[in-house]
Amino acid sequence: MELRQLRYFLAVAQQRHFTHAAEHVGIAQPALSQQVRRLEGELGVRLFDRDNRRVALTAAGQAFLDHAERVVEAADQAVAEMEGFSGALRGRVVIGTLQSLSELKLPAILARFHGRHPQVEISLREEPSDRMPAMLLDGTLDMALLDTTRRAMPAGLAVENVYHDELMVVVAPGHPLARRKRVPLEALRDEAFVLYKAGSGLRTVVERACNEVGFSPRGAFESGDWSTIGALVAEGLGVTVLPRHLAELAAPRVVRIAVDPQGLLRTVGIAWRQGRHLSGAATALLTLLREELRVG
DSSP states (O other), X not given: OOHHHHHHHHHHHHHSSHHHHHHHHTSOHHHHHHHHHHHHHHHXXXXXXXXXXXXXXXXXXXXXXXXXXXXXXXXXHXXXXXXXXXXXXXXXXXXXXXXXXXXXXXXXXXXXXXXXXXXXXXXXXXXXXXXXXXXXXXXXXXXXXXEOTTOOOOTTEEEEEEEEEEEEEEEOTTSTTTTOSEEEGGGGTTSEEEEEOTTOHHHXXXXXXXXXXXXXXXEEEEESOHHHHHHHHHTTXXXXXXXXXXXXXXXXXXXXXEEETTOEEXXXXXXXXXXXXXXXXXXXXXXXXXXXXXXX
């Protein structure tokens, strides 16, 4: 059994199509099919049910999938660790991120990473949390920092939650609620909201929380930029809900209020595709993000 055969098996399992899998790993489709058949012959089982329309894992294939993912991931981690011993890390890492992280938490972390590995190029992609899982699966992103609050992730992704954000109600200084220290979400039932754009993880968290107490937030404005949202709230055009660190940055133009009775949290996690080779540079960045975000 060869490691490349496991990679080919994982590509077919993820793509559910031999031609697409071959394109994904960069070999001809007949060569990939031959290697998968050899793997099946060595194992003595069929891993896939094939017909002209679809490819599906057999029961044996589904059981083998977990083993293959673990073996490939362990091999990639070993290679990445040895790259660290062989000299300076090089290459390019593409990371998807929430806007609030790219402006506040990531710059300091990336500065430390660049100081250690100046020859690694980092590309940041600010994307809604709804879009990033698909971008990880198709290889557009190497890893992603995204909202994982009660979010079901598609098969094929590894996800590790790293921290929780406290969410706060944000209103204009002259708003009737501005003198309150804490407020239940129900008190916002009749308010106009300034919301993040559709697809944002934070918008999903806010809409779900409001729905659970009996109402849907009425959007008056929406934006993908937290500073624009803060400015609209400061002008009295609506209320919003922001992570504490963003609400604090928006002050004193706005007033931040804790959510009663037990607070409101969102979870932020790191995700990457299982079975995909992570370069030494990507592995080093993933390790640093885990360490720094857990502390922060």
